[in-house]
Amino acid sequence: MKKGISLALALALALALGLTACSTASGGAADTPAANSGAPAVETSAQPSAETPENVTITSLNGSGEAVELEVPYDPQRIAILDMACLDILDALGVAEGRVVGSADTSLEYLQSYVTDGNVANLGTIKEADLEAVMACAPDIIFIGGRLASSYDALSEIAPVVYLATDSELGVVESVRKNASAIASIFGLEDKVDQLMTDFDTRIQALAEFAAGKTAIVGMCTSGSFNVLGNDGRCSILGREIGFDNIGVDAEIDTSTHGNEASFEFIVDKNPDYIFVLDRDAAIGTDGAQLAQEIMENELVMGTDAYQNGSIVYLAHPAVWYTAEGGIQALNIMLQDLESALL
Known part of the structure; x- marks a missing residue:
């Protein structure tokens, strides 16, 4: 009986130590944007299962502006933003708050909370990214626009890079719908796009x-x-x-x-x-x-x-x-x- 109790205590101690090590390796709960932003915490994903994939494949652009199939993590928790149209869509979908760990600067009033939050790293501008800052914030995924196409390969060495653009031939409205659908699919929120674009x-x-x-x-x-x-x-x-x-x-x-x-x-x-x-x-x-x-x-x-x-x-x-x-x-x-x- 005493042996069984000792084994249980040992397992509990090992688990506690493991959790402490994970917290230290990730900078600790106090260093995460969700903990210090004052915003409601975003619920993290469940462990991968048959219903929850680890990765999804979307159609994005490469550094040459060509459409490619890109594998990205499903429901990423650490997002680097280098394009304001993408941040706009993420914000509208309700998945940006608490997950954006770094952002390019912007003067857009409705997106100011992401660049003034002290827990969100400054990643440069939408024309010139600070690669060291992007790397330091350890993103799961990076979003860019056409102004940073030349940095696509360098950024791709850090994390998968989602590069989306407006196609004038397709039209702005349909481009927004297409790009929003691609972003929404990363988070399993495809059904929300039509609702957001109703009128x-x-x-x-x-x-x-x-x-x-x-x-x-x-x-x-x-x-x-x-x-x-x-x-x-x-x-x-x-x-x-x-x-x-x-x-x-x-x-x-x-x-x-x-x-x-x-x-x-x-x-x-x-x-x-x-x-x-x-x-x-x-x-x-x-x-x-x-x-x-x-x-x-x-x-x-x-x-x-x-x-x-x-x-x-x-x-x-x-x-x-x-x-x-x-x-x-x-x-x-x-x-x-x-x-x-x-x-």
């Missing part, structure tokens, strides 16, 4: 009815100049899905990055019904930059029908359009910007 198609349709038969120039103010944007990149939702006749697209063939600089005489010559303006300097917080309105409202532009009719639309949330296009919450804000100005 987007209806809202697009209402804007499309307004845009029918109307011409527009879509552009971006940056460094004191105006760059026209086509239907192949930023703000393509205006021409492709909402249906404004984007008459600025013939300025150049490829406008997908920062557009192509256009003269104000070009705008006067085209004389569109509407001019949509994205203020890039405001989006990225450029110190001392001219406001888009100061750039656009010059003597030439003020002679256009768009100005005379009050139809120059300055996109109210430029940081969302410029840094988070592709997110569920971002799409909602973008549509609100258009609805407020047009409907």
Whole structure:
């Protein structure tokens, strides 16, 4: 009998020591984001079973922008964020809080809690990642956007890298749906995507009815100049899905990055019904930059029908359009910007 009791005590002691060692190896409970963030703790996954896989396979992009099959851990608990559209989707799905261990900096108000939390490591920017900081936060999974495609291979040595992008040919809404579905499948939350995107198609349709038969120039103010944007990149939702006749697209063939600089005489010559303006300097917080309105409202532009009719639309949330296009919450804000100005 005494021998049996001694064995039980020995096993209990061994188990306690094992748990202590695991806690020490992971930095201890006090070092985890969930413990110190003040937010409700996120329930961790159960042990893998027939119903709970260890890994899942999703379609992502590689460093060359090619679609590939990528195996990632199911229901990851430590997430590194280097793309705001992905963080937007994770936040909307309810799986970001308490799991984001590192994030790139952002000025987006609705995602500020992830960059101001002292338990979330600063991983650099969405254009330039701090690889040492990413490695130090020991993520299970890393999310990036197109600005970090060149760092894909280096980041992949740390953890699986999910690289998702907006496909202008597919359209912003369908790209958001596709990317959100891919992210949701990592957490077993596929059914939640349709719920989150319930009214987007209806809202697009209402804007499309307004845009029918109307011409527009879509552009971006940056460094004191105006760059026209086509239907192949930023703000393509205006021409492709909402249906404004984007008459600025013939300025150049490829406008997908920062557009192509256009003269104000070009705008006067085209004389569109509407001019949509994205203020890039405001989006990225450029110190001392001219406001888009100061750039656009010059003597030439003020002679256009768009100005005379009050139809120059300055996109109210430029940081969302410029840094988070592709997110569920971002799409909602973008549509609100258009609805407020047009409907």
